[in-house]
Amino acid sequence: MLRLYTYYRSSAAFRVRIALNYKELPYEAVPVHLLRGGGEQHSAGFGERNPARLVPVLEDAAFTLTQSLAIIEYLDETHPTPALLPRDAVARATVRALALAIACDIHPLNNTRVMRYLKQPLAIDEERRAEWSRHWIALGFSALERVLVQGGTAGACCYGDAPTMADCCLIPQVFNAQRVNCPLEPFPTIWRIYQHCMRLEAFVRAAPGAQGDAE
Numbered sequence: 001m002l003r004l005y006t007y008y009r010s011s012a013a014f015r016v017r018i019a020l021n022y023k024e025l026p027y028e029a030v031p032v033h034l035l036r037g038g039g040e041q042h043s044a045g046f047g048e049r050n051p052a053r054l055v056p057v058l059e060d061a062a063f064t065l066t067q068s069l070a071i072i073e074y075l076d077e078t079h080p081t082p083a084l085l086p087r088d089a090v091a092r093a094t095v096r097a098l099a100l101a102i103a104c105d106i107h108p109l110n111n112t113r114v115m116r117y118l119k120q121p122l123a124i125d126e127e128r129r130a131e132w133s134r135h136w137i138a139l140g141f142s143a144l145e146r147v148l149v150q151g152g153t154a155g156a157c158c159y160g161d162a163p164t165m166a167d168c169c170l171i172p173q174v175f176n177a178q179r180v181n182c183p184l185e186p187f188p189t190i191w192r193i194y195q196h197c198m199r200l201e202a203f204v205r206a207a208p209g210a211q212g213d214a215e
Contacts, residue, residue, distance in 0.1 A: 002027035005049065005057040007034045008211035011107055011172035012068040013056040017206035018168045019072045023079050031213035034112050054113075069103055072165050084165045095159050098147065098166035102173050106140035109133075110176060133180040137173070144170075145187045154189060156196045163197060171197050175208065 004020065004027050006013035020027050032055050033040045040046065041053040050057045050066045057064060058071045060078075065071050076084045085092050108114065110133040118124040118132065148154040158166035174194045177184060184191050197203045208214055 003030060003059040004028070005030045005032050005046070005055050005059075006211070006213075007032050007055050008208045008214045009112075010034065010055050011111070011176055012054070012103075014172035014175070014206055014208065015068045015103075015168040016056045016058065016071050016075075017211075018163075018171065018203055019075050019084055019165075021202035021205050022082060022084065022163055022168075022200075023075060025075065025079060029212060031211075033213065069099060069165065069169075072168060076165075082162070084163065084168065086159065086164070091153075091159065094151070094153060095164045095166050098144070098158050099164075099169045101140065101144055101147070102166075102169040106137060106144075106173055107169075107176075109136040110180070130180045133176070134182040137177045137180070137182045138186070141177070141182075141184075141187045141190055145189055148189045148193075154193070157193055163200065163202070167193065167197050167203075170194070171203055 002020070002025060004013070004016060006017065006029050008031070017029075032046060034055070039053075041050075041055065046057075047053055049059075049064060052066065054066070056068055056071060057066050058074070059065075060074075065074055072084060085095055115129055115133070118129050119126075124132075148158060153159050155161040157163050158170055170190065171194055174184070174190065198207075204210065
């Protein structure tokens with residue numbers, strides 16, 4: 001059975017949980033609390049699995065893989081139905097670009113380790129940390145909203161009417177936006193896609209509050 005090292009509030013782990021659920025792949029969830037006791041990711045055992053000390057980590061028999069988008073592409077190649085990446089080269093590139101815009105341009109600026117560094121040692125208070133997150137999410141969502149509208153390929157989801165890797169990235173980022181009270185009214189396409197996806201079982205079961213380690 002697949003084993004996923006995860007944290008309920010991790011956006012990157014959330015992406016992989018969506019992909020696993022969408023493909024109806026059974027897996028064992030192994031919680032790694034990123035805050036408790038200084039962070040369980042810093043244990044020697046976890047460091048052997050991922051020297052970067054980040055989740056998610058996927059184990060498939062003797063094979064261990066890190067990085068959420070690499071994991072999703074691996075799952076798509078080893079379990080191709082239902083697909084999370086289109087088969088057409090242009091469509092695949094478009095979906096990858098949408099996913100990377102979120103995973104590389106938006107998420108890294110408001111992930112757990114960045115927020116912890118802003119808190120300590122930089123001594124930035126909670127409200128200013130939240131404002132930092134709101135700023136970078138809104139900036140990224142502004143560009144993403146334009147791409148989704150102008151590209152003409154968005155349907156019920158980011159690309160067409162079926163979930164893709166782009167939706168696996170977008171929905172966790174909307175969750176983050178809501179946590180820091182980032183206004184979403186300026187992004188009606190993003191909000192519409194979020195509402196659609198959160199009616200799908202794969203996304204509902206992957207949500208932070210549905211996880212066994214949720215607090």
